Amino acid sequence: MTEAATMSAHLPATAATARKTDWMGDAMQKRIASRYAAERRFKFMGLAAVVLSSLFLAFLLFVMVGNGAKGFITTEATLTVDLPAATGSISPEQLTGPRLSATMASIDVRRIYDNAVQAQYGKDGSRFFATTAWTALRDQLTENPNLVMGKTSFWLPTSSDIDRAAKDTSTAEAEADYAQLRKAGEVRQTFNWNFLTGSDGTDPAQVGIWGSLKGSLITMVVTLLLAFPVGVLAAVYLEEYATKNRLTDLIEVSINNLAAVPSIIFGLLGLAVFLQFFAMPRSAAIVGGLTLALMTMPVIVIAARNAIKAVPPSIRQAAMGVGASPIQVVFHHVLPLAIPGIMTGTIIGMARALGETAPLLMIGMRAFTTTPPDGLTDPATVLPVQIFLWSDEVNRGFVEKTSAAIIVLLVFLLTMNAVAVYLRNRFETRW
Numbered sequence: 001m002t003e004a005a006t007m008s009a010h011l012p013a014t015a016a017t018a019r020k021t022d023w024m025g026d027a028m029q030k031r032i033a034s035r036y037a038a039e040r041r042f043k044f045m046g047l048a049a050v051v052l053s054s055l056f057l058a059f060l061l062f063v064m065v066g067n068g069a070k071g072f073i074t075t076e077a078t079l080t081v082d083l084p085a086a087t088g089s090i091s092p093e094q095l096t097g098p099r100l101s102a103t104m105a106s107i108d109v110r111r112i113y114d115n116a117v118q119a120q121y122g123k124d125g126s127r128f129f130a131t132t133a134w135t136a137l138r139d140q141l142t143e144n145p146n147l148v149m150g151k152t153s154f155w156l157p158t159s160s161d162i163d164r165a166a167k168d169t170s171t172a173e174a175e176a177d178y179a180q181l182r183k184a185g186e187v188r189q190t191f192n193w194n195f196l197t198g199s200d201g202t203d204p205a206q207v208g209i210w211g212s213l214k215g216s217l218i219t220m221v222v223t224l225l226l227a228f229p230v231g232v233l234a235a236v237y238l239e240e241y242a243t244k245n246r247l248t249d250l251i252e253v254s255i256n257n258l259a260a261v262p263s264i265i266f267g268l269l270g271l272a273v274f275l276q277f278f279a280m281p282r283s284a285a286i287v288g289g290l291t292l293a294l295m296t297m298p299v300i301v302i303a304a305r306n307a308i309k310a311v312p313p314s315i316r317q318a319a320m321g322v323g324a325s326p327i328q329v330v331f332h333h334v335l336p337l338a339i340p341g342i343m344t345g346t347i348i349g350m351a352r353a354l355g356e357t358a359p360l361l362m363i364g365m366r367a368f369t370t371t372p373p374d375g376l377t378d379p380a381t382v383l384p385v386q387i388f389l390w391s392d393e394v395n396r397g398f399v400e401k402t403s404a405a406i407i408v409l410l411v412f413l414l415t416m417n418a419v420a421v422y423l424r425n426r427f428e429t430r431w
Contacts (some may be wrong), residue, residue, distance in 0.1 A: 222289020303345020
């Protein structure tokens with residue numbers, strides 16, 4: 001067969017092969033294009049999820065800040081008091097030395113306040129001021145006793161209705177009263193320091209968060225002092241000393257399950273154990289701290305175990321190779337390297353405990369405290385419970401106070417989480 005005939009015989013096969021190659025190339029291009037399209041869709045869905053979650057967070061912060069910012073502002077009206085005429089002749093000598101306390105105690109501040117209000121604003125002038133305005137007058141006189149020597153204008157908190165009229169909307173009568181005060185130049189708005197330094201009360205114009213915030217701090221101290229050492233030591237034992245058997249497997253499963261138990265269950269446990277069995281004082285910070293410690297301890301154990309596992313075995317082997325005992329290996333080498341992870345887990349667990357309400361309601365930690373607690377057994381409440389109680393009030397003046405308290409709680413939670421992130425990034429060792 002000639003060379004031309006041979007080439008002619010191979011032409012159909014070559015054309016078929018070329019067509020097959022082209023088909024396979026087209027199919028491959030389609031699959032590649034489909035893969036790229038799927039990747040683009042996945043990226044778009046991921047970006048959409050991030051944007052959506054950011055929008056929800058921004059909406060939450062916008063609503064909370066928009067409603068709560070007014071809670072940090074208070075409305076005050078002026079009241080002129082002629083103290084020499086009301087108190088009689090008081091010499092400068094009576095305001096110094098040991099005679100000062102007796103002199104100030106002899107002044108009937110409530111009567112002086114009532115007379116001054118009636119003289120300046122009329123018989124029903126008390127509607128302009130908060131029910132506790134006379135105590136603000138008393139506090140100012142206590143801070144500066146020399147004011148009783150002359151005629152002085154005091155800025156005192158207005159009623160809740162007038163305060164709401166100055167910030168938003170209120171009753172028609174309150175808005176008319178506020179317009180009257182503003183026209184006369186007898187009203188102003190200033191930062192509400194009493195909200196940060198005061199305690200609970202019945203008048204929304206005068207309530208504060210310091211009592212509940214101090215209760216939260218005392219409760220968190222009790223929680224930390226109990227949960228941290230017990231949780232870390234339990235993690236060290238399980239990772240470094242405990243033999244692997246069915247008992248330790250059961251303990252590990254139990255710890256993981258406890259970390260996922262609803263918080264209200266720990267409230268029931270605290271009610272049954274600490275209040276009923278041990279008869280500890282109801283609504284005390286120590287009971288709240290013990291209850292939250294039970295809830296936080298599994299989280300700390302899990303975080304500590306993960307941090308200890310992250311330490312390479314070579315560290316242990318090197319320490320034992322130079323003659324360190326097992327306890328020296330743990331406390332001189334392993335724990336110092338695991339501390340950043342342990343602290344991160346501890347802070348996150350404490351932040352979760354700080355925002356808990358249900359277990360503390362179960363143990364009755366919802367006392368109406370007009371003074372901050374001074375000890376572990378004093379009646380106390382915590383900031384999340386205070387927010388819950390204010391949200392249940394009928395008076396609309398508590399709405400902005402509730403949002404303002406939520407802002408304070410969010411600031412504390414964000415601060416604790418920021419500290420956890422800083423510790424992780426600052427001290428974490430990359431192996």
